Amino acid sequence: MKKRKLVLSFPEKIVTRPITYKLVKEFDLEFSILRAEITPDVEGKMLIELKGTDDQIGKAIEYLENTGVTIQEAAKDITIDKNSCVDCGEYTSVCITQALSLDNKTGKLIFNKDKCILCELCLDCCPVRAIRVNM
Amino acid sequence: MTTATFGPMCSSGAFINFGHSDPPIRMGKVWLNDVPAYTGIAAVDVYIGATEPSETEGLGYGGAHVIEDLIAGKPVKLKATSPGTDCYPRKEIETYVTKDTINQAYLFNPRNAYQNYAVAVNSSNRTIYTYMGKLLPKFTNATFSSAGQLSPLLNDPYYRTIGIGTRIFLGGAEGYVSWAGTQHNPLKERLPNGTPTGLAGTLAVTGDLKDMSTRYIRAATFQKYGVSMFVGIGIPIPVIDEEMVEFLKVRDEDIQVEIFDYSVQRRNKPSYGKVNYKQLRSGKIKINNKSVQTGPISSYARALEIADLLKERVSSGKFYLTDKVQPLPLDGEYRSLEILSQEEL
Numbered sequence: 001m002k003k004r005k006l007v008l009s010f011p012e013k014i015v016t017r018p019i020t021y022k023l024v025k026e027f028d029l030e031f032s033i034l035r036a037e038i039t040p041d042v043e044g045k046m047l048i049e050l051k052g053t054d055d056q057i058g059k060a061i062e063y064l065e066n067t068g069v070t071i072q073e074a075a076k077d078i079t080i081d082k083n084s085c086v087d088c089g090e091y092t093s094v095c096i097t098q099a100l101s102l103d104n105k106t107g108k109l110i111f112n113k114d115k116c117i118l119c120e121l122c123l124d125c126c127p128v129r130a131i132r133v134n135m
Numbered sequence: 136m137t138t139a140t141f142g143p144m145c146s147s148g149a150f151i152n153f154g155h156s157d158p159p160i161r162m163g164k165v166w167l168n169d170v171p172a173y174t175g176i177a178a179v180d181v182y183i184g185a186t187e188p189s190e191t192e193g194l195g196y197g198g199a200h201v202i203e204d205l206i207a208g209k210p211v212k213l214k215a216t217s218p219g220t221d222c223y224p225r226k227e228i229e230t231y232v233t234k235d236t237i238n239q240a241y242l243f244n245p246r247n248a249y250q251n252y253a254v255a256v257n258s259s260n261r262t263i264y265t266y267m268g269k270l271l272p273k274f275t276n277a278t279f280s281s282a283g284q285l286s287p288l289l290n291d292p293y294y295r296t297i298g299i300g301t302r303i304f305l306g307g308a309e310g311y312v313s314w315a316g317t318q319h320n321p322l323k324e325r326l327p328n329g330t331p332t333g334l335a336g337t338l339a340v341t342g343d344l345k346d347m348s349t350r351y352i353r354a355a356t357f358q359k360y361g362v363s364m365f366v367g368i369g370i371p372i373p374v375i376d377e378e379m380v381e382f383l384k385v386r387d388e389d390i391q392v393e394i395f396d397y398s399v400q401r402r403n404k405p406s407y408g409k410v411n412y413k414q415l416r417s418g419k420i421k422i423n424n425k426s427v428q429t430g431p432i433s434s435y436a437r438a439l440e441i442a443d444l445l446k447e448r449v450s451s452g453k454f455y456l457t458d459k460v461q462p463l464p465l466d467g468e469y470r471s472l473e474i475l476s477q478e479e480l
Contacts, residue, residue, distance in 0.1 A: 086353055086365055088431060089431040089434070090269070092418065093268075093277060093428045101418065102431075107434065124269065125269050127268075127356055128354070
């Protein structure tokens with residue numbers, strides 16, 4: 001079993017169609033929807049974590065792409081500019097999943113991408129604008 | 136022993152003397168990258184405050200960014216206007232300056248290195264944006280701002296060695312303690328180990344901007360609040376006697392700090408008790424039996440780096456310790472501002 005976190009973008013013409021339920025029905029995948037929203041340009045965005053075998057996930061992705069869904073790997077969308085980061089730690093207090101934490105000894109920022117659910121609560125916290133999330 | 140802190144310190148800014156243009160101008164209004172500077176002093180002297188917002192970019196750019204850009208060696212647009220006088224005929228000037236072209240620039244920060252601070256929480260139903268950062272509703276997070284066991288004035292709680300004239304590390308350069316900081320409040324409640332449990336002593340500090348580094352002076356923007364400036368300060372504390380050893384042994388678990396509800400928009404905010412810095416640094420504290428995630432606004436990592444760097448400078452003979460010229464006050468009333476008529480005074 002593998003876990004993959006993906007950002008799915010549903011264009012306007014398919015945004016009302018039932019699609020995600022097929023991931024269970026046809027591909028026997030476990031998933032959790034971590035976030036979902038409709039953007040101002042009427043595009044549906046969903047952060048989803050898929051759990052299944054490589055084969056199941058691969059086929060599901062193929063299905064999604066054929067229906068017109070655009071897929072991005074979620075974790076790649078988060079960047080922390082290490083040059084401007086000063087290792088303060090306000091973000092650690094708002095990070096629900098504790099993906100952002102401070103090293104006990106050095107006090108430096110640790111970012112555990114696997115734990116991040118792209119909630120963006122940290123985004124407007126960074127006083128030096130070193131954290132950027134593109135969803 | 137070297138101590139240090141690196142946190143947002145709003146009460147900071149720089150005096151700049153631009154040198155005189157030809158024909159000369161007595162600057163009446165001045166903007167640096169569209170950030171207004173104070174000019175009510177001599178002709179080409181200004182004070183640029185760290186928190187002053189840009190007139191064109193709002194809260195995203197301010198005095199602290201101008202200071203950071205100057206330290207970085209970047210060109211900064213200087214604009215000034217004046218009514219003109221017989222001795223200063225020029226009425227307008229627009230030019231670019233860098234730290235190398237301006238005559239002088241030094242930081243003069245009226246209040247830095249707070250001896251201790253506070254823990255901020257929010258009991259209300261909405262997210263609030265403060266100088267202690269973003270506070271989520273219903274005690275979801277708590278923020279604090281102190282280097283704790285590494286902080287200069289917590290290692291010398293009664294100001295036995297740190298005083299007016301003490302040479303310090305300021306923003307990468309050598310600087311000096313120039314006065315007691317504004318709101319210096321030595322009579323704050325203290326623990327038996329001498330450390331105050333909240334806002335107590337402060338320092339006014341000075342140092343040459345031209346020698347500073349953007350690693351140790353950084354502009355900060357607090358969302359929906361405004362601009363501030365991360366200031367890196369390091370202070371060596373000579374181990375003068377056994378009593379000093381005891382003070383210097385202070386650890387995070389020995390230093391307490393009070394929790395305040397920042398959603399109450401009053402001078403005196405309700406307290407939710409005290410915690411120590413070891414608890415705060417563990418990432419979680421308990422408030423009303425609820426587990427609350429904590430996060431520091433100041434950087435312990437950068438403070439540690441400054442303490443190490445200063446230690447290296449002292450031991451290699453690049454930085455000489457000084458005795459203070461005058462101690463900081465150990466008493467004095469901390470006054471608040473009341474709204475009074477002349478008769479009531």
